[in-house]
Amino acid sequence: MPNPKRKHTPSRRDSRRSQNWKLEVKSLSPCGQCGALRLPHRVCPACGSYNGKIEVAQKVAKSEEGKDQK
Numbered sequence: 596m597p598n599p600k601r602k603h604t605p606s607r608r609d610s611r612r613s614q615n616w617k618l619e620v621k622s623l624s625p626c627g628q629c630g631a632l633r634l635p636h637r638v639c640p641a642c643g644s645y646n647g648k649i650e651v652a653q654k655v656a657k658s659e660e661g662k663d664q665k
């Protein structure tokens with residue numbers, strides 16, 4: 596079985612672990628409906644639309660409906 600011949604130094608270990616902070620979301624595209632920045636291949640958080648259709652009802656609209664019923 597292949598095994599590491601020597602123990603890695605703490606600096607080499609920490610250098611390897613420090614690479615994870617570079618994973619950031621940089622790709623934000625404007626929504627086709629409202630123009631707000633959203634992640635690609637995700638439902639728009641502002642208007643709830645995806646691929647030109649409203650897939651998810653807005654949370655604001657639901658809260659307003661609840662107020663009207665009370």
Ligand SMILES: [Zn+2]
Nearest residue numbers: 626629639642
């Ligand atoms: Zn939108």
